[in-house]
Amino acid sequence: MKVFGYGTEAADKDLVSVVFERKDPRAGEIAFKVTYCGVCHSDLHQVRNDWRNTTYPCVPGHEVVGEVTAVGDGVTRFAVGDVIGVGCMVNSCLDCEKCDAGVENYCQGPKGFTATYNGPAKARGENTYGGYTSHFVVREEFAITVPNGYDPRYVGPVLCAGITVYSPMKHWGLEAGKTLGVVGVGGLGHMAIKLGKALGARVVALTRSEGKTDEILKMGADEVVISSDKEQMKSARQSLDLMINTIPVPHDINPYVGLMKSDSTIVIVGNLTNFENVVPGPLVFNRIGIAGSLIGGIKETQEVLDLCAEHDITPSIKMVKMQDINDVLSTLEEGNDGDFRHVIDMQSLHEATDHLERTAATIPDPYRGDVVNRRAS
Ligand SMILES: [Zn+2]
Ligand SMILES: [Zn+2]
Missing domain, CATH: 3.40.50.720 (NAD(P)-binding Rossmann-like Domain)
Structure with missing residues (x-):
């Protein structure tokens, strides 16, 4: 499917609108329309290559929330229309001691975990694109169920x-x-x-x-x-x-x-x-x-989102438009982010599709990784 988003080609460049293809969900994967995406301080670090590991083009966003639009064969936990979240990981070996223990964030497999964007860093030419995009595809093991009644605008910041x-x-x-x-x-x-x-x-x-x-x-x-x-x-x-x-x-x-x-x-x-x-x-x-300590495993991510729903815990957020992302990143860079998290209302991107059709820069398709492993089979 054709996907619009915002990304950058270099550390010293602004984010601009981009277009690329995400493949339809394979067995064990789900596709969703992104409705909200939180802006994390890591997004700024990655965009600016502060950690010297950014692969360009860089399309950030790892506090992703959306509505399932399609499911691949064998998907059991999710159905079309479900509200789901994706945090910092989209894949791991699911076959090592750490993955077995539910801490995929410390995966000991040959590639470690696959970051939602800018991953896997160790492999050349294999780049993932994050949630500053109109649509997303993820294997179901890495999707988080949004509890009933929990406002989806608040979900993203919980996931990172x-x-x-x-x-x-x-x-x-x-x-x-x-x-x-x-x-x-x-x-x-x-x-x-x-x-x-x-x-x-x-x-x-x-x-x-x-x-x-x-x-x-x-x-x-x-x-x-x-x-x-x-x-x-x-x-x-x-x-x-x-x-x-x-x-x-x-x-x-x-x-x-x-x-x-x-x-x-x-x-x-x-x-x-x-x-x-x-x-x-x-x-x-x-x-x-x-x-x-680095983020957390999928099981614990579900646990913390459930805890937030149960205790009515919500992050302090400020809604922003996708088109204003460069201003938002500048605010973070200046350290003036106050005590709230910026969350992009992706409706601003969906509404701009006609304009993006004419203006978005075409970038290479993202890395998809393997879905074959012990748990999926
Ligand atoms: Zn983050
Ligand atoms: Zn592993």
Whole structure:
């Protein structure tokens, strides 16, 4: 099928309208019309090649929501008309220890997991295109069921921002009676506050912006600590069992270490490049770990979306038009994204089809990967 979208040819170029073909769903796959797509900070990193792994053309979007339009042979979990979501992965080997354990995000197969866009990075000439597109095709194992009654506009941010902070909470055993610290209250951080509360924890939010305090308390945080205020940081010393650090850029992590209890863990989910000197002394003396965590498996992604529906947790969102994507990315780049997630109303793209027919740049068709594996057969 002919698919319109927005993508870019190079790190220093704006996104422009593009057109390409997605093949009809094969056995085990489903096709859907994209209705909403969240804008993740990773989209900006990938578009600008900040992680030095972008394959162009780059068509971003991994917080994808839509309505099923066709299903391939053997599809059992979905039918035409269902509302579904796709997060950061569209495939994996489904045949390794990690995939068997439901953590496809750490797939040990030869290609690892296939990212929803810009993947698989390791293989040349094999590029996937994400959700900044009119239509999408995915194998059913990687589609998430949207619970009845949960507003589809809110789904996208849960599938990346939500799962990224939820998975470490589960892995490191966050529960009632424990205290979670959330560093950075943006797209990921605000979800961490809400999900931490849903798991029964006490939540302390750390932010540089004093002006955000009231809003953060409204999100449910029990306490707000202004990280630039030495007195406040001092009074929060050794109070946290788990810290989720969502800051997406290199920064000084040392001041946060002092907030951690003995035997606690700081989990990095936003910054993939480097840290300024980490002083190991305080880590050693208090057996504090610094760990990383990458999104989450499909089972856990379904779990967090179900939890959001059950507890009426919604990300703070701002609806935008597909055509305004370059402005949105500039806003993210300037760090002015506030405490909400941009979500593209893809109706803006669907309505522009006539115009796009004449103006969109044709780009190569995306990589489809294999569907043959143990679970599908
Ligand atoms: Zn993301
Ligand atoms: Zn695997």
